Amino acid sequence: MTALCPTCGRPLTSDSGVCAFCSLEVPASVSPPADATATVAAAPFVSYPFSFTGQGGTFFRVYAENLLLILVTLGIYYFWAKAKVRRYVYSQIEVAGDRFAFHGTGWELLRGWTKAVVLIVAAISAVALTELAAGPDAARIVQSLLTLFFGIVVAPIAIVGSRRYRLSRTSWRGIRFRFDGRVSPLARQLFNDSFVTTVTLGIYYPYLLNNLRQFIVTQSAYGNVRFEYDGKGGTLLRIYFFGLLFGILTLGIYYFWFSAARQRFYWSHTSFAGARFVSRATGGGLFRLMLGNVGLFIVTLGLAWPWIRVRNLRYLASVLSLEGNLDLTAVIQQIQAAGAAGEGLADMIDLGLLDVDLGA
């Protein structure tokens, strides 16, 4: 259905006479040819690589200023600092000629954090008060109940809330992302999957992760267009099985190859608007990245931290691309309202499950 831009060779996604990727005007002569079937057969397979262009020096300045302001304000500035870092990082990630933008503010993050603190302080004081009023045995029961409550109810709230906050504050080409996932289906899913994982002595764990990934990806949208996911738990189980086996045989060094395989698996089963994500991360690449990072960190006594973050982001972006016949003509803006309480919660209870972002 589309013709190619004569300048960059990418598909023309609109009839505006302007290529959406290189922004050059398309001469009328190459407007869609009459024979539609011919163009379908030659459906262009275009690769849109991601890139991260941030500089360690600039990042260092952002960090230094933030650190000073955080110490001087006894921590209150932390939230503004976090928003500032995210704004900078997002503005340096590019795909198909456009950069991302982060729209969150320090105020939002502070409010979200405060709500999370109230919840956690309430939980801790419930245990402490029970201990004072009814002794340590009752306190232990209350503590177990609260742990259960946090695992079953609060963790899904944090996952959904933090995705909703982050995505609704992220835009590309002026269109916001959104997250439509709801807490109760996720809570049910996690509860069932955790149960099966326990019963199968952990063998089901990769399925749990795959289901969680499926939930997160398919509930994410760019404007009104959802992302798609078709990863299978069995494939991930194989990756985990070999990861464990070779991990033991190589005294853990295989971890990098495992991690790369998992990254490739997740991305290659994620697609959007006719195009599929591809990650070319390799174990060797991750291993070299880590060696360099550790070396830098030790030699500079940690001062090279901003450069290390830049190296990580640059690698992550450099191996990632979106490939296929990306069609953005159907995308319509749909802005979502969301607070940052979930973000604050996820921050505080430190969910290892959320490490799926690119530079978030």
Added chain:
Amino acid sequence: MWTSGPESDLSATAIRWDGWYYDGRGATRHSALIVITPTALEVLPDQLPPLRWPYDDVRQTQGFYPGEHVRFEHGSTSEAVVVPDRKFLAALSALAPEAARRFHDPRRRSGRLWFSVAAAILAVVIGFVLYQWGVQALATMLASAIPASWEERVGDAGLQELAPPSRVCTESETVTAIAQLSSTILAAAPGFPYTSKIVVVREDQFNALALPGARIVIYGDLLGKAETPDELAAVLAHELQHARERHSTEAALRAASVSALIGLVAGGDGAVRGLLTAASTLDQLRYSRRQEEAADRGAVAMLQRARIDARGMLRFLARAREQESNGATAVPRYLSTHPPTAERIEQLRAVIEPQRYAPTELMTAEEWAKVRTACAVRR
């Protein structure tokens, strides 16, 4: 690395700039000409009607750092323009100086650079001062503000864990003898803030420890290896001194404020947090060693005021040293919570010898024999 090539030429004052316009409704990027006028930005997108955005309705959201595109958003809509060239900002301040105050001016960059460098140095200095002195000062201040009854309650909770009733020795001779011994010591230490609680646990460990609120645990093996009541008195005095100086309360507060400080510095970064925590844990051991020395000195003073034979302390430490040399590995100094025993003996010898008083007899040999063996570890 802080000034890239094009940044150095900030004198450009072009009126028209190439950029992109996003309408905030669809994901199409429109090439646009952005024109600077004195009161408004004019946006001329290809194939779309021209737009006029008064500066008051425009906010800058990107373009504060080298390498960033300049991004302006319009009002409460999702419309935006992006100009890749940051010299656009300089042109804006030259051509519309009043309006441009709302936006970032990269010509102030060199000043900002000094600010960044100063910020980095100052942050390191403040962080160091807070860590080196602030943490201890705060812990001392808070520890002295905490009521003794709170500490006792915390200590009781600790006792529940460390000395569950099933393992506590309840032989009445030992319990009474130890209670008497501690009241003899404390009689000479007026103003001791806590009602002490001392328990012997039937466990095969050569150790004793003080929880907050003068909750003291003595392990059965240590009791069995003390050869005279003076040695037991020395151990008790040492632990009571820890309690009196609120050492464990301070240590807990110090740990809390160190982790808060690390939280400030590391933010949400798990790796940095882990490394700093590991480093500070090692470093904090110096406080622990200092506390041991303080407890040793205070204990000797306490024993001397109570006219108990303080040489028991030396004898007991010598025995502890034997225990160490029987043990498998010697812990390097910087990894240890205690100063080397030989050093402790050396430092105390000068204070203890010569003894200028006739020490009181604490109990008869028969009484002592019962006390020592009654709580022996059952094997």
